[in-house]
Amino acid sequence: MAVASIHRRPSFTARFVGVTADITARPSGAIGLGLVTFHLMLAIFGPWLAPYDYKAVDANLILQGPSGLHWFGTDHLGRDTFSRTLLGGREAILVTGIATPIAVLWGGFVGIFFGLVGGKIDDVLMRVVDAFLSLPWILKMLLLIVTFGTGIEVLIPTLAFFYGIPVIRIARAATHDVVARDFVQAARARGHGKMTIIRSELLPNVRDALLVEGAMRWSWMLLAFSSLSFLGFGVSPPTPDWGLMIADARGYMSFAPSGVLAPVLGLSSLIIGINLTADALAKALGIDRAQKAPV
Amino acid sequence: MLRMLVRRLALGAITVFLVSLIIFAGVEILPGDACTAFLEREAQGQLLENCRQELGLKRPASERYLEWAAGALTGDLGVSANGQKPISELVGYRLRNTLLLASCSMLVGVPLALLLGVVAALWRDRLADLAISTIAIGAMTIPEFVSATILILIFSVWLGWIPGIVLTSADAPVAEFFPEILLPMMVLTFVMTAHILRTVRSSVIEAMASDYAQMATLKGVPYWRIVFRHVLPNALLPAINVVALTIAWLLGGVVVIETVFNYPGLGRMMIDSISDRDLPVTQAIALIIASVYVGVNLAADLLTMIANPRLRTMHMRKG
Numbered sequence: 157m158a159v160a161s162i163h164r165r166p167s168f169t170a171r172f173v174g175v176t177a178d179i180t181a182r183p184s185g186a187i188g189l190g191l192v193t194f195h196l197m198l199a200i201f202g203p204w205l206a207p208y209d210y211k212a213v214d215a216n217l218i219l220q221g222p223s224g225l226h227w228f229g230t231d232h233l234g235r236d237t238f239s240r241t242l243l244g245g246r247e248a249i250l251v252t253g254i255a256t257p258i259a260v261l262w263g264g265f266v267g268i269f270f271g272l273v274g275g276k277i278d279d280v281l282m283r284v285v286d287a288f289l290s291l292p293w294i295l296k297m298l299l300l301i302v303t304f305g306t307g308i309e310v311l312i313p314t315l316a317f318f319y320g321i322p323v324i325r326i327a328r329a330a331t332h333d334v335v336a337r338d339f340v341q342a343a344r345a346r347g348h349g350k351m352t353i354i355r356s357e358l359l360p361n362v363r364d365a366l367l368v369e370g371a372m373r374w375s376w377m378l379l380a381f382s383s384l385s386f387l388g389f390g391v392s393p394p395t396p397d398w399g400l401m402i403a404d405a406r407g408y409m410s411f412a413p414s415g416v417l418a419p420v421l422g423l424s425s426l427i428i429g430i431n432l433t434a435d436a437l438a439k440a441l442g443i444d445r446a447q448k449a450p451v
Numbered sequence: 452m453l454r455m456l457v458r459r460l461a462l463g464a465i466t467v468f469l470v471s472l473i474i475f476a477g478v479e480i481l482p483g484d485a486c487t488a489f490l491e492r493e494a495q496g497q498l499l500e501n502c503r504q505e506l507g508l509k510r511p512a513s514e515r516y517l518e519w520a521a522g523a524l525t526g527d528l529g530v531s532a533n534g535q536k537p538i539s540e541l542v543g544y545r546l547r548n549t550l551l552l553a554s555c556s557m558l559v560g561v562p563l564a565l566l567l568g569v570v571a572a573l574w575r576d577r578l579a580d581l582a583i584s585t586i587a588i589g590a591m592t593i594p595e596f597v598s599a600t601i602l603i604l605i606f607s608v609w610l611g612w613i614p615g616i617v618l619t620s621a622d623a624p625v626a627e628f629f630p631e632i633l634l635p636m637m638v639l640t641f642v643m644t645a646h647i648l649r650t651v652r653s654s655v656i657e658a659m660a661s662d663y664a665q666m667a668t669l670k671g672v673p674y675w676r677i678v679f680r681h682v683l684p685n686a687l688l689p690a691i692n693v694v695a696l697t698i699a700w701l702l703g704g705v706v707v708i709e710t711v712f713n714y715p716g717l718g719r720m721m722i723d724s725i726s727d728r729d730l731p732v733t734q735a736i737a738l739i740i741a742s743v744y745v746g747v748n749l750a751a752d753l754l755t756m757i758a759n760p761r762l763r764t765m766h767m768r769k770g
Contacts, residue, residue, distance in 0.1 A: 195574045231628065237572070273666055278740050283465055283466060284469060285471055285474075286466050286469075287469035287470045287472075287473055287490075287741075288473065288698070290470055290741040290744040290745055291470065291473070291474070291737055291741050291744075292702060292704075292706065292721075292722075292740055293741070294706045294707070294722075295706075295721060295733075295736075295737055298722070298725045299477060299478075299725060299733070302725050302726065302728065303481045371518075372575070375592065379592075379594050382594055382596075383594055383595070383596060383707050386594075386707070387707065387710060387722065399594075399596070402596065402597065403596075406600060406603075409603070409604055410606050410608045413608070416600055416604065417604075419600065420600065422599050423593075423597060423722060424589075424592075424593050424595065424597060426591065427592045427593065427594070428588070428592055428593070430684055431588065431591075431592045
């Protein structure tokens with residue numbers, strides 16, 4: 157019965173359902189995906205769920221401990237910590253949620269293109285990428301932010317630009333694995349243009365690696381964003397943001413530890429959720445993340 | 452071997468050169484210069500002209516780049532914009548403090564990571580491994596300022612054992628940094644250990660499954676002898692590169708930690724210089740950090756080459 161089975165590329169929805177099922181089949185993946193979904197829901201419906209106005213200042217309620225009315229107590233301006241924690245991820249998710257796809261798209265495209273072209277230009281580009289990577293992320297970002305301001309219209313392009321650079325490396329490495337294969341050679345011999353080869357030969361093979369990379373980038377970007385907020389270079393008050401809330405509440409930690417613990421819980425659970433999902437996604441797609449270079 | 456060595460050195464030099472170009476160009480492109488930062492609101496008209504004349508900012512950018520680069524090569528990093536002190540003097544103690552923090556954490560972290568990594572690998576999927584791996588993932592993913600805040604809450608607010616903030620001045624003798632340095636050290640060690648132990652774990656697992664380990668088992672070599680003589684020497688080689696990457700990360704990641712603990716190191720100086728728009732200082736710190744990054748990676752590559760007989764003789768067998 158040596159009949160060659162005809163391989164058809166599964167449709168997008170079929171693949172999506174398959175991969176999601178695979179992720180949720182692992183306990184860690186199910187927990188991760190659950191956490192991420194939970195946070196996305198909160199980000200969308202938070203304004204209707206929050207019991208108090210996040211910017212309502214009340215001098216009588218400064219630094220209260222947890223109570224029936226204020227579950228996580230109140231902060232140094234008498235604002236309800238629970239409401240602020242509920243809303244604290246919206247800005248971060250919005251900014252990183254837009255910046256991550258842009259970073260993966262531009263980094264991925266440049267990486268694939270130069271991986272296919274190769275030669276001198278490719279060598280030069282890789283040296284420039286190395287040079288960029290040897291500067292600490294915080295320095296690169298702060299220079300731009302201090303110059304152009306801290307609004308999201310600055311943060312999104314800045315994050316997207318700098319976090320796209322390491323993607324170039326990953327995409328290029330993944331392309332190199334594919335470029336030498338027969339079907340790419342065949343496409344070249346048929347006289348296909350570079351864009352056609354990228355679209356129909358390379359992209360389908362590199363896409364999975366980029367998807368996993370994107371999930372990881374998202375968590376790193378979130379880390380960077382909240383670190384910037386914490387240092388006072390991210391969102392501006394009174395917008396509720398976890399990083400900023402932790403920075404504010406730190407000084408009052410001995411009176412009201414719940415003011416620190418609540419945003420810590422929010423931020424950590426989202427980042428751990430993304431990481432667990434990314435890990436499960438990598439396993440579901442059959443990509444060994446341990447072999448992919450860090451940085 | 453020699454050719455590979457020369458090639459690696461040349462690549463490292465090119466990277467540092469490109470970094471210096473990027474730093475210089477970046478600072479050039481951004482609006483404002485050392486004079487506008489120094490004079491602040493008075494930065495207009497004759498005063499601004501005079502200042503620019505004095506600092507030589509009127510000359511073409513290429514000329515200034517060459518002067519800056521030549522100065523940096525000889526250890527002269529120029530003068531700071533506000534205060535007009537030599538940067539080498541300002542940076543000296545800060546660099547020492549950051550190196551002190553980094554080396555203390557490494558001294559604890561690297562052996563700990565090797566030990567935990569091997570333990571997790573040998574007892575794979577058992578309770579010890581699950582505990583170690585879970586904590587490691589937590590340590591790697593939770594932002595440093597979060598773990599730092601939690602540690603301050605536990606050790607200085609609740610238990611009151613260690614001060615939660617460093618009050619020692621930058622030029623104090625090393626001994627005065629203890630015990631204040633302990634908390635920032637713990638945070639760094641925590642994150643660093645997690646990164647290294649993950650790699651150690653996977654490479655030990657890989658080596659245990661290798662042909663030569665199985666062969667040794669079949670020959671009846673005792674288990675612990677296989678582990679120590681056959682597996683570990685091979686498995687611990689990749690750790691050198693991860694340790695190098697971690698050192699490089701330390702220099703950038705230390706920024707947040709130094710700010711949280713008010714530690715007078717290079718990272719906090721960088722944040723201050725950026726906030727004050729003291730561009731000459733920012734340039735100098737960026738160049739130092741990037742050079743250390745490139746240097747450490749280079750050293751790791753060379754060390755791996757020396758320690759790994761297979762890499763040493765590869766080209767001989769080929770040609």
